[in-house]
Amino acid sequence: MKDLATEPAPAGDIYRHMWLLKTMLASVGVDLGQALADGSLNVAAYSQMLTKCRFAGCDNACVLWQEKNQTGAPPEFCVNKEMLARLSNPKAHSSA
Template sequence: MRELAEQTGRFVARGRTAREVPKRRSLRTAHAWRTCLSTVGGGRVMKPLGNERRHYWLLKRMAQTTGADPVAARANGYLDCADWSRMVQRCRGCAWRDACDRWLAETTAAPAAPKPCRNRAALALMKLDAQLSAAPVS
């Protein structure tokens, strides 16, 4: 798009009309970019990731609300720093982040994370790990 603006500016500066701007090439380039961006990631348009710190705390609150214990999971060897980092990264890319904030504000305890949560399975496994490690061995 910047290329189109630069070309248009050059043509206008030379005293030419807008009809002389090579639109066909520029429109083809713009269409190629739109097609490329819309097909990356399985046909979804790429969106910017959210703030790391905000999503770290959203994930901590989600774990607390669902009863998952990341500290116990780390102590039991289920969760390492790389896994936690990937969970935060998934949270940052989630499209449900605004509704997540509202859901966490309205909910004090839940048996599982809501369906749109990208970390739902990992939090459920973390919760199961905490329950199994707390259960007495007979």
Template sequence: MKDMAAEARSLGNIFRHLWLLRAVARAAGVDLDQAVKAGQLSGLDYARMVTSCRGAGCSKSCALWISSRRDDDTPAVPEFCPTAAVFQRLMP
């Protein structure tokens, strides 16, 4: 029998990755909640984004990327982001 709890732990803390995902969304100028409400992003796609983030192994690089951004930076997504294509599609 598959140990789902162990698998979830191996992906990383869901709350940390949700925070990282939402921080990258802000940097990209994307409102994920509004994208879901507008039908541009399904709830399942949102969940897949979080899971991709959790499994990518780049959380430290992502946190450094986020912390190096300045308020006047143009909308962007880190090149290593596993959900970059989704952000590119949703960017204004």
């Protein structure tokens, strides 16, 4: 019998999650390309956000949330909500 606790969790499709993350960033007012260009988001942090997204298992909820064209604060269920909030309002977090 397999010990499922030692099995890695399945990761979601990388392209689906790249799209979800990019559109989630846009929904909170962050342009991914600009954030990478100006240094407010580096490649390592983006990769970490993407990995967290791929393993979170909330992609269907994310799609539904985005279909409602909600903007502003990221949804509570999002595993990247703190980083999204920081990126969408960098002045509020610059003293932290």
